[in-house]
Amino acid sequence: MDQLTDVLTAISHPTRRAIIGQLAHGPARFLDVAEPFDTALNAVTKHLKLLERAGLIEREKRGREVFISFRGEPLREVAGWVHEYERFWNQRLDQFERYFEDKKKKGKKK
Amino acid sequence: MSSSTKTIEFKFERSIPAPPVEVFDGWLNPEIPGNPWNMAEKLLLNAQVDGFFYWLIRGNSHYGRFTEMERPSRIQHTWMSRSTLGEETMVTLTFKKQGEDTLMTLVHSGIPETEAGRGHEKGWNYFLDIFPCQFGNGSRKEK
Numbered sequence: 001m002d003q004l005t006d007v008l009t010a011i012s013h014p015t016r017r018a019i020i021g022q023l024a025h026g027p028a029r030f031l032d033v034a035e036p037f038d039t040a041l042n043a044v045t046k047h048l049k050l051l052e053r054a055g056l057i058e059r060e061k062r063g064r065e066v067f068i069s070f071r072g073e074p075l076r077e078v079a080g081w082v083h084e085y086e087r088f089w090n091q092r093l094d095q096f097e098r099y100f101e102d103k104k105k106k107g108k109k110k
Numbered sequence: 111m112s113s114s115t116k117t118i119e120f121k122f123e124r125s126i127p128a129p130p131v132e133v134f135d136g137w138l139n140p141e142i143p144g145n146p147w148n149m150a151e152k153l154l155l156n157a158q159v160d161g162f163f164y165w166l167i168r169g170n171s172h173y174g175r176f177t178e179m180e181r182p183s184r185i186q187h188t189w190m191s192r193s194t195l196g197e198e199t200m201v202t203l204t205f206k207k208q209g210e211d212t213l214m215t216l217v218h219s220g221i222p223e224t225e226a227g228r229g230h231e232k233g234w235n236y237f238l239d240i241f242p243c244q245f246g247n248g249s250r251k252e253k
Contacts, residue, residue: 083120083221085120085193085218089120089218090122093122093124093216094144095143095148096124096136096142097124097125097144098143099142099144100126100127100136
């Protein structure tokens with residue numbers, strides 16, 4: 001697969017987007033990356049492999065520990081493929097979904 | 111549309127935590143954030159078969175005609191704007207019960223493929239914009 005396909009595959013999954021969002025704040029160790037997710041460590045490893053293949057993360061050994069960091073450059077290539085209607089509908093649908101999520105949360109609190 | 115104009119289609123899916131009828135009605139209610147009619151500078155909306163809409167946002171006019179309206183499962187309407195080069199494109203929404211939630215699918219088809227539609231700079235900004243708020247808890251479906 002070419003890198004564009006790898007990057008699109010990598011960012012197509014909510015868990016991988018969440019990992020990217022987390023790493024955007026700075027490098028982290030594997031267990032720190034996995035901690036917020038209610039999923040097996042094996043599954044997180046697979047997600048990280050896909051992100052690594054796309055060039056969106058890199059691993060760096062520091063002493064006995066391995067730190068994972070985010071690399072944003074590959075997203076530039078993807079950005080060129082974003083049509084204004086993809087952007088428009090994604091933004092709209094995200095807002096729409098968030099409205100119902102917030103409504104549901106408020107309903108549970110009552 | 112001219113046969114020489116290549117067209118493209120986009121498909122989006124979201125899992126909405128509400129029953130189909132609520133999601134369907136929400137999509138047609140201009141008060142609810144995220145549907146196309148929300149945040150309009152000017153809106154004329156007649157959401158019934160052969161009803162028209164006019165939606166003005168940030169100085170851009172959008173026009174369309176509703177062609178299908180099957181509450182609570184399906185909405186279809188045409189969509190014309192500066193970005194469609196004045197051509198009629200088609201927006202089709204389906205709402206399917208998925209447990210307690212609704213699987214909502216939006217297909218926008220017949221969009222003229224132009225370089226203008228692919229704003230590289232705008233596209234990059236899009237990613238930067240959604241990074242902090244969306245990447246953390248998005249629920250876009252994997253294709």
